[in-house]
Amino acid sequence: MSPSRTERLLNLLIALLNTRYGLHRSDLRETVYRDVAGNDVSFGRMFERDKTDLRNFGFDVETVTDLGWSEDDPATTRYRIGKESNRLPDVELSPGEWTVILLASQLWERAALGTAAANALRKLQASSRLTDVELPLGVQPRIKPAGKAFDDLVAAMHAQHPVSFSYLAGSTGKEEQRTVEPWGLGSRFGQWYLAGYDRTRQAPRHFRLSRLTSAITVLDKERYSPPADFNIRAELDRLPELPLRTAEVDVRAGRLLGLRQRALPGDIGPSGTPDAGYDRLSVQYRDVEVLAEELASYGPDATAVTPDDLVTAVRRRLRAAADFCAAPIPVIDFPNQPRPGSVRTRTSEDQLKRMLQLVPFLVHNQGLHIQEVAERFGVTRKELEGDLQILICSGLPEGYPDDLLDIQWEDDHVYITQDLDLKRPVRFTVEEACALLTGLETLNGLPELAEGGALESVTLKLMAAAGEEGLRAGMLAGPEVGPADSATLDVVRQAIESRSQLRLVYLSPLRDRVSERNVDPLRLYSLDNTWYFEAYCHSAQGLRNFRLDRVQELHPNGNAASTRLQPNEGFPAKLFTPNDDDTTVTVQLTRRGAGLAEDYYAERTSPLPDGGLLAEIRFGNTAWLPMFVAQHGGAVRILEPRELADQSRAWVAAALARYGG
Template sequence: MSVSRTERLLNLLIALLNTRYGLRRSELREKVYHDASGNDVAFGRMFERDKNDLRAMGFDVETLTDTGWSEDDPATTRYRIGKESNRLPDVQLAPEEWTVLLLASQLWERAALGAAAQSALRKIQASGQLADVELPAGVQPRIKPAGQAFDDIVTAMHARHPVSFTYLAGSTGKEEERVVEPWGLGSRFGQWYLMGKDRIRNAPRHFRLSRFTSAVTVLSKDQYAPPADFSIRAALDRLPELPLRAAVVDVRKGRLLALRSRAGAAATQVPGGPPADGFDRLVLEYRDPEVLAEELASYGPDALVVDPEDLAAAVRRRLRAAAAFSAAPIPAYTFVDVHARAARKRTSEDQLKRMLQLVPFLVHNQGLHIQDVAKHFGITREELEADLQILICSGLPEGYPDDLLDIQWEDGHVFISQDLDLKRPVRFTVEEACALLTGLETLNGLPDLPGGGALESVTLKLLAAAGEEGLQAASIAGPQVAPADADTHATIRQAIETRSQLRLTYLSPQRDAVTIRDVDPLRLYSLDNTWYFEAWCHSVSGLRNFRLDRMQEVHPNGAPAGRHATPGGGVPAKLFTPNDDDTTVIIQLTRQGRGLADDYYAERTAELPDGGLVAEIRFGSTAWLPMFVAQHGGTARILAPAELAAAASEWLAASLATYGG
């Protein structure tokens, strides 16, 4: 959509908003489109596209028909937009409710719902002032969607399109093609599930996203209607947890301390004879073979599944897929800076949506400095000035100067004196309502939320404001983010608030060692219900991240935290802190695994024709990268440095050799 089309859509919107009786198509063609081409078919197609675009942005374009008095007096069709039908109702929030809402808006780690949450928050802020609130000290809960498949399914679900994918069936262990009408997405038992109608079996089914073995294809030419009474939360409640099973695994002596800490009694009478020299036999309890297989594959030749066979087969499948991908020809690629790539993703459609948030924001925040306005919308000053230039040239068809939007910013401060009925934000889209309402529901159970029922009250207010879109938002249910160990969470939170130093006894799986460290805690954050905290580690004199479930002991050591340490960046906290001595690694990702580029903060990326990605990522330690390749089972491989790629291939070959090649 070109700049001229952006202006045309904005002028069309203003014209339809500011007419009581509606405008005929001929009037719009002459006064808004200035089209004198005589090609009525081409104009008709353009006008229909523009109406659909306005409807997609939340505006109800009404069609009014006046019947003629006789055969010689043909019917007349007029168009307008009701001024109240598209408006977001005012949402007045108390400081405690703002606190909860800000936490909910920051939950989404990445993906489309993260941008939708920020857009929804700006709409609420546009109609009033943001209260001066303080978030809980150093606490940042986050949701981590299940890769690209999550984004694709959300898009298809809200547009009512079926999807297709290949799926590893738990009952047969075979890959099968599935065509599904997506009714809902939800997290349960630490996994994301798709609920919907399996068209091949003509019955409702559930699918775990981690069992998808291909990218998701959206069947955009097809439509479906979900059941009116479907509830994703009720469906998740009926989902049975997999039974507890026991696995027999041989582990190299002195290795894999994290795995050993979960092991039970040694196995006896297992087919295949005693373990090989240098190995111990362990028994591990598990529920899902795919989850355990992902972990065991990463351990390579240091772990061998003895029993059951379906678990061993799952490990072999991952290792073989990783080896095959690593041996494939290297594709041609050209890197693009991540920030430049993000800037090019901005479309004129995004610009128009932003401008419709910009006008009401300026109305309620007169005199802000232009840099502050640009920062609020996450754009540069140049992009903001481009928006303002379009706005001041827009207005009523053939109107006088008073019929144009009037905005001034010559002294660096922005004022608006004529808003042409754009002073209230557009109602929530389904994605925006979904992002905030799912986020609020996810916060339930998080310790130290503001009291007084703020979570419940702000949820009710947003449901009322969202209307029908709020009802559709119930198609997604997030995970619970309450920490598993509330006492450890409270100890670290108190240390952050009081700026106290902590002593940790910490198990590091990558180093395969237990260490004792003194740290200055900075902030707590989560990915789903896995909690981390960022701290200045005195052992390495740098910022590090620690998982709460890997701490064997934590307590204040009596010393105050130093003043030299500050959190590494803004929201969200990063799992990996870059250092000057990091190694730059080039990794190829399939379309299914391209979300890893965001997870590991790729600095440059290159798109591939098959939907995959080549990413340039910095790693502080590279010794564990063969484990990384094996774990992701054919969705990631190392291209450079060559010695790291060779080490990963050797690791995979040795791993497969333990299973007979």
């Protein structure tokens, strides 16, 4: 969509909104399309595409025909958009409800639903003035979707397209091709599940996303109809938790302290003795793929001994990693991307969606500073001024000055005095409704929110505002975000509120040791149900992030917090804090692993013909990169620096040698 087309669509929208009886195609061609060259046939195709675009943006383009005539006759067919057509109702929110909405909109860590949640929040801000609220300390949960597969499945599910993928069947241990009609996605037991109709088995089935061994292929030429009353949360509530099993693992002497602390005490059975320099441990687990991913990352420091399906799963990951490391290297090129860059390039479609949110937002929030408006919409001031320049040139075709949008920002404060019936945002899309309503349901796991009443009241208001789209929110269910150790979380939260220093005994798996530190806690947040706190570490003399489940001891040391540093700006908090001495690493990601570029805040990316990515990522500690490559089993490899690529390849080869090569 070119800028000229963006402006044309805006003018078409305004014209169809501001006509009572409708406009003929001939009227529109003489006004909105007067600068467009071509014959009647090409104009007709363009007009049909534009109508489709307006419908995709949420506006119902109505067709009105003269009595007794057919819609196929352009001379007797008129078009209009009702002033109430698909508009989001006004939603009045209290400060407490705004707090809950902000948390729900910020839950999604990234990708498609993160964008949808941000769009939904801006629509609410455009229908009800945003009250200044502060997020409570210690209540900043996040949901991390399961990679690129999650985005592809959500898109297919909402468009009602079947999908196909390769899947490692838990019952047989064999890789199989499946074709599925996706009904819902949800998180249970720390895993994401797809529920749907399996065309191969001709029955409803569940699929763990961790067992997908290929990228998702969307069959966009086909459609299906899901069950009308399907609810993924109710479906997963009936799913039994995997049974607890025991694995035997040989661990290099003096290594992997965290795994050793989880091992069962005593002897572990008659399966033989470990090799020299290794200890045999007994480790309990539920999901074989989760443990296999962990053991693969340990390379030659850990070897699965029993059961056989665990050994096979680890070997499969290592074999895939070795094959990918040995594959031909593509040309490393990042064309036309400044540094740092965004993983996702904004499009003209994004611009038009933004402008349709911008006008009602300005109507309800008159006089905001232009920089604040730009920050609310996640764009630069230059981009925002480009939007405003297009808007002030848009209006009723061949109208008077009062028939144009009137927006002023000469004193750096933005005012709008003529809105031409764009003063209310369009209703939520299915994705936006799902993102917010699923987020609100997820927040029920936090007692301090569930007890206040604001969570329930704002959910009812949004359900009413979302209409039919809100009913489809039952297709998604987020993870339980309540902390496993609420006592530790309370200690950190109290220290943040009182500006107190904490004494911390902490297990660092990357360094494979336990350390003691004094820290000034600054912020608590979560990733699914794993909680972290950001703090100034006096030993490291910098900001660090600590996982609560790796804290072995924690108590106030009697000192007041002494740092003047504030938490890293922005939300969500980044797990990795960039430093000037970081190493820039070029990695190659397969299509299945493309989501890692955003997980690790890639500075530059470049698409590859097979759907994968080249990415440049900054790492402070490169010693764990061989573990990173082995863990993801053929989804990622290091290309540069060469010494890191060689180390990763050697790490995987040494691990495979433990399994017979």
